Amino acid sequence: MSRENGHRPLAILMAADVDPVPPTSGAERVLHEYSARLAARGHRTIVICRREDRLKPESEAIGGVQVHRYDVNSNGTLTFLRSAIQGGSDLCRQIVASEHINVINLHQPLAAEGVFRVREARNIPRIYTFLSPWSEEYHIRHPASAGIPAALHHWANVTARRLIERRCLHACERVQVLSDYSYQHLAQIHRVPRSKVSIIPGGVDTVRFAPVEDRIAPRRKLGIPPDALLLLTVRNLEPRMGVDALLDAMxxxxxxxxxxxxxxxxSGPLTTHLQQRAAALKIDEHVTFAGFIPEADLASYYAAADLFVLPTRGLEGFGLVTVEAMACGTPVLGTPVGGTQEILRGFDESFLFSGTSAEDLAEGILQHLPRIRGNQELRARCRAYVEENYSWDVIIPRIEALFYAAARGNAAPTHARNKAECNQA
Known part of the structure; x- marks a missing residue:
């Protein structure tokens, strides 16, 4: 707790384009864990975000975190952008007028842009938590259609996102990234100097994500034989995730x-295409599409698997699913892409595929299957590695120290603090 460490509690305002409740994506998970765990350590934690689900209240207190939401107008891209920025700005202005905020933590560009327009907030230290480049995410999820007008529209969207995000990053006193891979993106795309960047990885709730005694129950639920060698992947079904290559390897x-x-x-835009691909490959009997797995069930799926496969092609800024699966005792085979490399190299570099093709995936899976079945020593090693390096109990004190340093106006760089990172240095 902050009081036990001799520090006064901070008042922290977090502004995001995602909602921390419920956390169903990596960005939401990071926001949820930061806000809830800092509140549990005695800090006054306030989150402002868009209200995209009108059934949610405008304001609510959840686990010590005060969440305030604002509505946006989604009738057209420009209208949406203007209303998102203005809504965040108005709500931020209300909060800083009524609260003495020590530090602002910005999680996405539109929310950050709204905060920057509040004159009363300009003297409050700002830390930007950078997960992945906004412009590249848009480019991958919305590739340009044929024709000059479509290409120009796509270019304008990518360029606007890049410029907005760059302005936000350079306007902050500190930028936190979750991996060295993310920092390289930051430097290449936005030219953010290393001196203002802190590399602090993501974490995992090792109480919730833990080995289970009954690893067969999820198999029964899905109608999978208890003696099957179970491979699992949990992904948004979109092109960059590489699930098509995994099917081609099967x-x-x-x-x-x-x-x-x-x-x-x-689930995602490729769901039907991937189901049709599995049928065309005649592997239906060996593949189950489980659909969206509720948060409450996720840990049991991880623990039930003999091997978790991460076939990502790009933009894997950290890879929360990697540490979640390993916390449950399940070894992970991942492509040599993004933050996955940093996690698995610290554990055992042989668990990195040689590439991202279907042939690379098939070769890696077949090479590792003989060593994973019933290997309790390996499962225990996975669990111990995550507990030591990626438990939120290890990560959040580092986030807290970064916030304290920013609030003092003396934010020193933070890097290579966990043992896995030190071994790579």
Whole structure:
């Protein structure tokens, strides 16, 4: 607790484009854990975010965190952008007028832009938590259509997002990233100097994500034989996630190991396409599309799997699913993309695929299957590695120290603090 460490509690305002309740994505998870755990350590924690679900209240207190939401107008891109920025600005102005805020933590560009327009907030230290480049996310999720007008529209959207995000990053006193990979993106795209960047990884709730005694129950629920070699991936079903390459690898894997079964958790624009692809590859009997897996069930799915497979092609800024699966005792095979490399190299570099192609995935899976079945020592190592390096109990004190340093106006760089990172230095 902050009082026990001799520090006064801080009043922290967090502004985000996502809602911390319920946390269903990586960005929401980070916001939720930061706000809730800092509140549990005695800090006054306030979150402002958009109210995209009109069934949610405008204001509510959840676990010591005060959440305030504002409405946006989604009738057209420009209208949406203006209303999102203005709504965040108005709400921020109300809060800083009534609260003495020590530090502002910004999580996404539109929320940050709204805060920057509040004159009364300009002297409050600001820390930007950077997860991935906004412009690249848009480019990957919304590729340009054929034709000059469509190409120009796409270019304008990408450029506007890049410029807005760059302004936000350079206007903050500190920028926090979750991996060295994310910092490289930050430097390349936005030219943010290393001197203002703190690299503090994401974390995992090791109480909630933990090994379970009954690893068979989720298999029964899905109708999967208890003796199957169970592979699991949990992804948004969109192109950059690489699930299509994983499906393409499965005929080779199943031919060599007929007892293998793959469960794909998640939903997205490629759901129907991927289901059709599995049928065309004649691997229906070896693949289950579980759809969106509720937060309450996620840990049991991780723990039930013999191996978690992360086939990402790009923009894996950290990889929360990697540490969540390992916290449950399940080893992870991941592509050499983004923050996944940093996590797995600190554990065992052999758990990195040689590439992102279907052939690379099939080769890696078949190479590792003999060593994972019933390997309790390996599962215990996975758990211990995450507890030591990525538990929120390890990470949040580092976030707290960063906020204290910013509030003092003396934010020193923070890097290579966990043992896995130190070993790589």
């Amino acid at each position: 005929p080779t894997v199943c031919q060599a190991r007929p007892e293998v079964h793959l469960v794909i958790g998640g």
